[in-house]
Amino acid sequence: MIEFSNELFITLVFLSLCVFMALIRVVRGPTAPDRVVGLDTINTIVIVGMVVFGAAFDEVIYIDVAIVYALLSFISTLFIAKYLEGGRF
Amino acid sequence: MVFEIIIYILLGIGVFFNILAGVGLLRFPDVYTRLHAGTKCTTFGSIFICGSVVLIGLKMWYQGSTDGSVLAIHTVGALLAILITNPTGAHAIARAAHRSGVMPVGAVVDDLQGKTVKKTGKKKTKGAKKKGVKK
Numbered sequence A: 001m002i003e004f005s006n007e008l009f010i011t012l013v014f015l016s017l018c019v020f021m022a023l024i025r026v027v028r029g030p031t032a033p034d035r036v037v038g039l040d041t042i043n044t045i046v047i048v049g050m051v052v053f054g055a056a057f058d059e060v061i062y063i064d065v066a067i068v069y070a071l072l073s074f075i076s077t078l079f080i081a082k083y084l085e086g087g088r089f
Numbered sequence B: 001m002v003f004e005i006i007i008y009i010l011l012g013i014g015v016f017f018n019i020l021a022g023v024g025l026l027r028f029p030d031v032y033t034r035l036h037a038g039t040k041c042t043t044f045g046s047i048f049i050c051g052s053v054v055l056i057g058l059k060m061w062y063q064g065s066t067d068g069s070v071l072a073i074h075t076v077g078a079l080l081a082i083l084i085t086n087p088t089g090a091h092a093i094a095r096a097a098h099r100s101g102v103m104p105v106g107a108v109v110d111d112l113q114g115k116t117v118k119k120t121g122k123k124k125t126k127g128a129k130k131k132g133v134k135k
Helices: A002-027 A032-057 A061-085 B002-027 B032-061 B067-099 B119-134
Strands: none
Touching: A002 A032, A002 B002, A002 B032, A032 A061, A032 B002, A032 B032, A032 B067, A061 B067, B002 B032, B032 B067
C-alpha cells in the first residue's frame, strides 16, 4: 500500500495545482458568470481529490463525504445560476 | 505488475486532463469557452482517476481485504454523481450567462435574441396565438 500512496500523493499535488489555477480565475474574473465557472471547476476537482484521499489513506468514509459534497455543490451551482438569471425562485 | 502499470497510466491521463482544464480556464477569452474547458476536461479526467481508484479497490479485494470491494463500489457511486450533476450545472450556468447579457468575445449578432422566452412571457404569446387563430 505504501508504494501506491506515493503515486496518489503526487496526483494530489497536481490536483491542488489545478485548484490554485481555478482560484486565480475566481479572484480576477471580469464578470459574475466567470467566477461561477471557476467555482464549479473547484467543486469537481475537490470531489476527485476526496476520492483519491480515500484510496490513499484506505478510508471508505471519505468517499461517502465526496458523494454528499457532489450533490450539495450541484444544488448550490443551480441556485447561483438561478440568481444570475434574475427570475423568480 | 501489469495491474500497477494500468493504474499509473490511468492516473497520468486523469491528471493531464485536469491540468488542461486549469490552463484552459486561465487562457480562454470568454465565459462560454472557459465553461467548455472547465467542465468537459474535468469530467473526462475524473472518469480516469475514479477508474484507477476502482482498480486499486479491486486489487485490494483480490488480495483478501473486504474493504477493497466497498471502496470500488462507493467510488462508482461518486463517479455517477459527478457524471449526472456536472453537465447539468454547466447547462444552467451557460443559460444564466446568456440571459444576463454576456456576449461571446467576437460576436456581432445574437441569433437567440428573442427566442429564450421566460415563463411569464410564454403565456402571453400563447394567448395571442389563440386569438389570432379565432379571428
